[in-house]
Amino acid sequence: MSGALLRTTGLTAAYGDAQALFGIDFELRAGETVAIIGANGAGKSTFLKALTGLVKVPVAMVSFDGVPIGGAAPGAIVRQGLAMVPEGRRLFPSLTVEENLLMGANARRPGPWTLERLFGLFPILKDKRANPGMALSGGQQQMVAIGRALMSNPRVLLCDELSLGLAPIVVAEIYRVLHTLTAEGMSVVIVEQDVSTACRVSQRVYCFQEGRVSLQGASHELTREQISLAYFGV
Amino acid sequence: MIAWLDVLIQGVLLGGLYGLFALGLSLMFGVMRLTNVAHGDIVVLAAFAAIAGVSALGGTAGSLWPLLGVSLLLLPLAFGAGYLLQRQVLNGTLGRDPLPSMVVTFGLSIVVQNALLQAFSADPRALDVGELAIHSLPLPGGLALGTLPLITFVISLAATAGLQALFGRTALGRSFRAVSDDREVAELMGLDARKVYALATALAFVLVALAGVLQAMRTTVSPGDGPLLLLFAFEAVIIGGMGSFWGTLVGALLLGVTQQIGFQFDPGWGIWFGHLVFLAVLVVRPQGLFPKTRG
Numbered sequence: 001m002s003g004a005l006l007r008t009t010g011l012t013a014a015y016g017d018a019q020a021l022f023g024i025d026f027e028l029r030a031g032e033t034v035a036i037i038g039a040n041g042a043g044k045s046t047f048l049k050a051l052t053g054l055v056k057v058p059v060a061m062v063s064f065d066g067v068p069i070g071g072a073a074p075g076a077i078v079r080q081g082l083a084m085v086p087e088g089r090r091l092f093p094s095l096t097v098e099e100n101l102l103m104g105a106n107a108r109r110p111g112p113w114t115l116e117r118l119f120g121l122f123p124i125l126k127d128k129r130a131n132p133g134m135a136l137s138g139g140q141q142q143m144v145a146i147g148r149a150l151m152s153n154p155r156v157l158l159c160d161e162l163s164l165g166l167a168p169i170v171v172a173e174i175y176r177v178l179h180t181l182t183a184e185g186m187s188v189v190i191v192e193q194d195v196s197t198a199c200r201v202s203q204r205v206y207c208f209q210e211g212r213v214s215l216q217g218a219s220h221e222l223t224r225e226q227i228s229l230a231y232f233g234v
Numbered sequence: 235m236i237a238w239l240d241v242l243i244q245g246v247l248l249g250g251l252y253g254l255f256a257l258g259l260s261l262m263f264g265v266m267r268l269t270n271v272a273h274g275d276i277v278v279l280a281a282f283a284a285i286a287g288v289s290a291l292g293g294t295a296g297s298l299w300p301l302l303g304v305s306l307l308l309l310p311l312a313f314g315a316g317y318l319l320q321r322q323v324l325n326g327t328l329g330r331d332p333l334p335s336m337v338v339t340f341g342l343s344i345v346v347q348n349a350l351l352q353a354f355s356a357d358p359r360a361l362d363v364g365e366l367a368i369h370s371l372p373l374p375g376g377l378a379l380g381t382l383p384l385i386t387f388v389i390s391l392a393a394t395a396g397l398q399a400l401f402g403r404t405a406l407g408r409s410f411r412a413v414s415d416d417r418e419v420a421e422l423m424g425l426d427a428r429k430v431y432a433l434a435t436a437l438a439f440v441l442v443a444l445a446g447v448l449q450a451m452r453t454t455v456s457p458g459d460g461p462l463l464l465l466f467a468f469e470a471v472i473i474g475g476m477g478s479f480w481g482t483l484v485g486a487l488l489l490g491v492t493q494q495i496g497f498q499f500d501p502g503w504g505i506w507f508g509h510l511v512f513l514a515v516l517v518v519r520p521q522g523l524f525p526k527t528r529g
Contacts, residue, residue: 099408
């Protein structure tokens with residue numbers, strides 16, 4: 001278990017009386033890409049919210065680089081080096097592309113990501129920097145969402161349903177960019193419903209079922225039958 | 235013809251004051267979706283604070299220096315009061331349900347009204363601005379522009395332009411818009427939404443204090459005036475469109491002109507002429523004339 005950059009230990013989370021996560025043990029090592037798969041309502045997004053402070057959890061249940069961060073304010077967690085690309089992109093409708101990107105710099109850590117570097121990664125955004133974020137295509141919006149997260153210079157990128165509602169060719173492009181980031185040392189957690197994509201782009205997979213980890217292992221070692229059983233419970 | 239031109243001019247100038255009443259309400263609603271039912275009472279509170287301040291300084295009749303000094307003191311005080319009120323009280327009422335914040339600010343309205351009654355009695359009072367109250371600039375055709383209403387209008391115009399520039403061109407304005415759009419994601423970007431809300435209310439209270447001082451300079455105020463001022467502010471915001479500052483000012487100007495037209499027909503018709511336009515906008519264009527033009 002040594003060498004984990006991000007770790008949860010027996011993580012539980014609840015919305016009021018409704019418990020959503022039951023004792024999740026998870027770890028992400030530096031430079032690793034880990035995929036979380038599972039059906040709707042399995043607790044994947046809640047897990048990411050617990051990591052980022054949007055859902056409050058006990059302090060010791062989440063640690064980042066050895067520092068307990070459970071339940072900390074989202075801003076403090078971003079400053080530690082965790083940034084999230086939320087499900088459905090969730091750009092700020094009243095902000096332009098550039099303003100959306102600059103919002104990511106609110107809790108900026110020292111690092112290489114600047115607007116100019118982002119425009120190098122996603123050249124189309126430079127041309128559309130003055131456009132409202134919501135006027136872009138779904139794929140371009142996803143680029144803005146990823147860029148906005150990168151502006152904080154994170155060490156870990158948490159990506160929730162990157163492929164949701166996007167054409168396959170756009171998804172491929174997004175994952176190509178993600179591969180570029182991981183090649184530079186970024187650690188990534190992706191929540192993905194597309195199991196084949198999740199297994200292809202990650203080194204390890206966690207499968208969630210009803211708030212529990214039903215399966216985990218190296219992506220290339222898991223069989224379709226194992227995943228099917230863990231995913232659907234049948 | 236000249237008489238109607240005069241109505242238009244006086245209506246626009248009156249609308250300038252209504253614009254100042256309404257900008258704070260528009261700001262708080264735009265950023266937090268919070269309707270401050272105590273808004274009018276805070277205007278009256280600021281007016282009485284200015285009256286009491288000038289009186290405490292022993293201001294001589296018609297001298298504007300004590301008033302200027304009190305106003306300069308009042309604005310940062312209003313900023314602090316707004317910040318603390320939002321941070322300590324109103325932030326706890328925000329959520330999907332707008333009722334808690336309305337109930338709390340309604341309670342605040344009652345507290346302010348009764349505190350003012352206790353401290354100042356029900357008698358109407360005003361700030362003595364001396365010659366400025368009756369000074370005017372002559373226009374061709376026998377028309378005249380009241381200097382004080384003109385100053386009020388210019389301040390209102392400047393406040394609207396300033397707010398729009400703040401929202402459209404500064405990092406703070408970006409933060410206001412971001413928490414208004416999506417509080418959760420804004421927090422993921424490192425913003426402390428509670429602090430941003432407090433800054434919005436602080437700014438709104440500065441505008442309210444300005445409006446209160448100008449109201450007391452223009453006419454008399456009494457502790458029970460708050461609800462009517464709230465109504466004017468609310469009507470201006472609705473006519474202009476929720477969350478749009480220029481729209482709010484246009485709504486206020488329209489309200490002022492309509493009231494003046496009503497007054498032209500009969501002294502008792504002005505206020506309800508304004509209400510009629512408000513109702514007409516609600517029926518024909520419920521989103522207001524210029525809804526949510528941010529930045």
